Amino acid sequence: MEETLFLKREEVKDINNYDFPALKKALKMKQEDVIVEVKRSTLKGRGGAGFPTGLKWELAFKEAADKKYLICNGDEGEPGTFKDRYLLEESPLKVLEGILIAAYAIGADEGYIYIRGEYAKPIRVFSRVIEEAREKGILGENIFGSGFNFDLYLVKGAGAYVCGDETSLINSIEGKRGRSRIKPPYPVEKGLFDKPTVVNNVETLASAAEIINQGADRYLSLGTEKSRGTKLVCLSGDIRNPGIYELEFGQATLREIIDDFGGGLKNGSGLKFVVPGGISTSILLEDELDIPYTYEDLDAAGSSLGSGAVIVVGEDHDLIDLMLNVSRFFMDETCGTCFPCREGNRQIYHMLKWKKNGFTAKERQLIKDIGKTIHLAARCGLGQTSLNFISSVLDKFEDELMVRGDINVEG
Ligand SMILES: Cc1cc2nc3c(=O)[nH]c(=O)nc-3n(C[C@H](O)[C@H](O)[C@H](O)COP(=O)(O)O)c2cc1C
Numbered sequence: 001m002e003e004t005l006f007l008k009r010e011e012v013k014d015i016n017n018y019d020f021p022a023l024k025k026a027l028k029m030k031q032e033d034v035i036v037e038v039k040r041s042t043l044k045g046r047g048g049a050g051f052p053t054g055l056k057w058e059l060a061f062k063e064a065a066d067k068k069y070l071i072c073n074g075d076e077g078e079p080g081t082f083k084d085r086y087l088l089e090e091s092p093l094k095v096l097e098g099i100l101i102a103a104y105a106i107g108a109d110e111g112y113i114y115i116r117g118e119y120a121k122p123i124r125v126f127s128r129v130i131e132e133a134r135e136k137g138i139l140g141e142n143i144f145g146s147g148f149n150f151d152l153y154l155v156k157g158a159g160a161y162v163c164g165d166e167t168s169l170i171n172s173i174e175g176k177r178g179r180s181r182i183k184p185p186y187p188v189e190k191g192l193f194d195k196p197t198v199v200n201n202v203e204t205l206a207s208a209a210e211i212i213n214q215g216a217d218r219y220l221s222l223g224t225e226k227s228r229g230t231k232l233v234c235l236s237g238d239i240r241n242p243g244i245y246e247l248e249f250g251q252a253t254l255r256e257i258i259d260d261f262g263g264g265l266k267n268g269s270g271l272k273f274v275v276p277g278g279i280s281t282s283i284l285l286e287d288e289l290d291i292p293y294t295y296e297d298l299d300a301a302g303s304s305l306g307s308g309a310v311i312v313v314g315e316d317h318d319l320i321d322l323m324l325n326v327s328r329f330f331m332d333e334t335c336g337t338c339f340p341c342r343e344g345n346r347q348i349y350h351m352l353k354w355k356k357n358g359f360t361a362k363e364r365q366l367i368k369d370i371g372k373t374i375h376l377a378a379r380c381g382l383g384q385t386s387l388n389f390i391s392s393v394l395d396k397f398e399d400e401l402m403v404r405g406d407i408n409v410e411g
């Protein structure tokens with residue numbers, strides 16, 4: 001099966017050999033027309049929430065303010081996700097081009113790129129790109145003689161998953177503790193230093209640059225009615241060919257992605273389940289994989305496309321070990337602001353730790369009830385999605401997880 005290349009088409013890394021075609025085209029257009037083109041493409045944000053990019057830009061554009069900011073979110077903390085690292089290393093100029101186009105469209109003259117602290121190579125590559133772009137006048141004043149001024153600064157993350165959340169990330173750039181803000185106000189109204197701010201994912205901005213370059217019509221010709229274009233899928237886990245694949249939405253089913261792109265499970269192992277969108281999403285079983293890879297089909301299957309991280313889990317893994325691993329992650333990564341997220345995730349971790357022999361129906365219900373409470377009370381997406389994986393494993397492997405032995409909740 002062939003990869004459809006929309007985003008990975010050209011990967012020029014030398015700034016002297018890159019002409020910034022999309023940026024030059026955008027700078028000749030009115031800001032409103034750039035926004036209309038991106039809106040027409042129906043591009044959805046690739047950071048996980050899938051918010052329409054053109055609409056976000058329009059909201060920020062319409063805000064009256066003496067200063068606006070553009071932030072590129074390269075925190076990429078969702079386990080199993082490594083597409084932004086790929087783009088920052090292999091297509092940094094396209095990412096820069098997307099940042100400049102978005103900034104021009106909304107009227108920002110200053111921006112930040114926030115890169116996960118562990119990403120040493122992307123940080124090195126992108127720092128050099130910023131320096132070279134300044135030297136060549138692609139950052140700074142009167143870019144390509146258009147009258148558009150913009151400068152960009154790189155901020156390294158310090159290792160907190162919650163700082164990928166746009167409001168925590170804004171706090172972190174401001175030098176404050178990385179924890180989520182209450183919304184509204186949304187960043188497009190009151191973001192960095194209380195100014196209108198657009199936060200977009202790395203892949204979103206690179207896609208926007210290609211949409212301006214190749215045109216919204218080309219983008220609209222790819223994918224399905226509700227999922228246009230292509231997506232970078234991060235394939236990992238117990239498969240033969242892990243890696244990044246650019247797929248046209250609807251072109252392949254999840255099973256085909258695993259078998260044809262991923263080469264099937266390694267070591268002849270059978271499949272236990274698939275996590276289709278990173279560990280914040282619900283699992284799918286073997287008999288649920290014959291669905292096209294689109295936003296709408298994954299939603300209908302009770303999961304979500306999330307960040308594009310497809311994690312394949314072979315039959316030999318212990319379910320409680322897997323749940324403990326995920327639970328530990330959320331217990332460690334909660335920012336602690338909301339009591340149910342902080343204490344609930346901790347309680348669930350300890351229940352899983354004590355219940356190595358399985359669960360009674362009452363215990364399973366208790367975990368799910370705590371999960372519901374976290375979901376209802378959570379200020380941000382971390383808490384809201386922290387139980388998706390565990391709840392879905394408990395539901396789908398009910399028989400396997402039935403208690404073996406008479407162990408009470410206190411362990
Ligand atoms: C806990 C948490 C972590 C997140 N991590 C990331 C991340 O690493 N990268 C990202 O682009 N978006 C992440 N997001 C989503 C952002 O809040 C935001 O929606 C996104 O950066 C907007 O860009 P987009 O519209 O281009 O998707 C995260 C959200 C939450 C709640």
Ligand code: SF4
Pocket residue numbers: 162179180333334335336337338339341342377378379380381382383384
């Ligand atoms: S839901 Fe969790 S991570 Fe999000 S703000 Fe509340 S405590 Fe922090």
